[in-house]
Amino acid sequence: MSAESQRISRLRPYLDRAEPAPILLKMLVGVQLAGLREEAGLAQDQAAREVGFSPAKLSRIESGKGRRPPTEADVRALLRLYGVEEYETSVLLELLRRAGEPGWWQRYDKRLMPEWFDRLVGLQEGAAAIRTFEIQHVPGLLQIPEYTRAVVERGLPVASPREVRRRVELRTRRARLLHRADPPQLWAILDEAVLLRVLGSREVMREQLAHLIEMARRPHVTVQIVPLDVTNASAPSFPITYLRFDGLDLPDVVYLEHIKSANFLEDRDDTEQYRLVLDRLADDALTPRESLALLERTMESRYAAG
Numbered sequence: 001m002s003a004e005s006q007r008i009s010r011l012r013p014y015l016d017r018a019e020p021a022p023i024l025l026k027m028l029v030g031v032q033l034a035g036l037r038e039e040a041g042l043a044q045d046q047a048a049r050e051v052g053f054s055p056a057k058l059s060r061i062e063s064g065k066g067r068r069p070p071t072e073a074d075v076r077a078l079l080r081l082y083g084v085e086e087y088e089t090s091v092l093l094e095l096l097r098r099a100g101e102p103g104w105w106q107r108y109d110k111r112l113m114p115e116w117f118d119r120l121v122g123l124q125e126g127a128a129a130i131r132t133f134e135i136q137h138v139p140g141l142l143q144i145p146e147y148t149r150a151v152v153e154r155g156l157p158v159a160s161p162r163e164v165r166r167r168v169e170l171r172t173r174r175a176r177l178l179h180r181a182d183p184p185q186l187w188a189i190l191d192e193a194v195l196l197r198v199l200g201s202r203e204v205m206r207e208q209l210a211h212l213i214e215m216a217r218r219p220h221v222t223v224q225i226v227p228l229d230v231t232n233a234s235a236p237s238f239p240i241t242y243l244r245f246d247g248l249d250l251p252d253v254v255y256l257e258h259i260k261s262a263n264f265l266e267d268r269d270d271t272e273q274y275r276l277v278l279d280r281l282a283d284d285a286l287t288p289r290e291s292l293a294l295l296e297r298t299m300e301s302r303y304a305a306g
Helices: 003-016 022-039 044-051 055-063 072-081 086-099 115-126 145-155 161-179 202-216 268-284 288-302
Strands: 129-134 185-191 221-226 240-244 253-257 262-265
Touching: 003 022, 003 086, 022 044, 022 055, 022 072, 022 086, 022 115, 044 055, 044 072, 055 072, 072 086, 115 161, 115 240, 115 253, 115 262, 129 268, 145 161, 145 202, 185 268, 202 221, 202 288, 221 268, 221 288, 240 268, 253 268, 262 268
Parallel strands: 129 185, 185 221
Antiparallel strands: 129 240, 240 253, 253 262
16 A cells, blocks of 8 residues: 555544544644655755745644644645645545534633633544543543532632533533544543542532443443552642544643643653653552452442432
8 A cells, every 4th residue: 555545544534523623633734744745855944935934834734733724725835845646635635624623612612612621622532542640530531410510619619600500511521522433542540539539429429430430341441540558659749631643643642731721742752751650650550450349349338328
């Protein structure tokens, strides 16, 4: 199979998805253009000069970090320069068109979806694997609505009932990601304190742990608990989300959330450090089977029904 055919075959699934993942598609367009430029033997500044772009503009296009996808005219100009055949051009332009379609989450108010959060949700929608560590709460993709409501009300005590309701709706919609026909692999590591911290009520906690147990039994979900009595655990004091995109030449992305902002790390040296942190956490944690048993014991002993 030619390099062109391989590229197209890997892109096809992203053209056929019912819901676009515009942030991922924008990155894909950029990665493909960078690869085609390199195949043409052109440095980034040379290519920019040939088509009349500034180097900064071409860098934004190739990184997929511009606020909007590049224009069709700009992409066509680059593809002509790189000598790309018409069929591959048509596929890449279709990818570009889909990158301009709004994702379901972009229909929410900007107050609920600041730019950094929009980016996270978009990346999660396109990820092949998501690894996460949480020290305070159950990961958002594994929360039940009642638990989410308690988290939102605790974190935003002055939020109106409507805002709380919309935030719960948004997080519940995000969780559908794990129920798709082609869900990502989710590997969640939780500090045991997450299981013991009562949010909402004991009844809510029981339902939340029951949901965790149900999800942990699914083949694409792994849950591990770092027990409180592991004194040498390498757990950081902040949550980590690590996203991987298989077979697409996209970099791994680490997401670190703050109170009103977030950092996205893509440099391999940076992401590799966080991958090693998550690997050490997995070693310190109970095995998935042991973690499932701890979840069941905690639900029955601490949050017994009735």
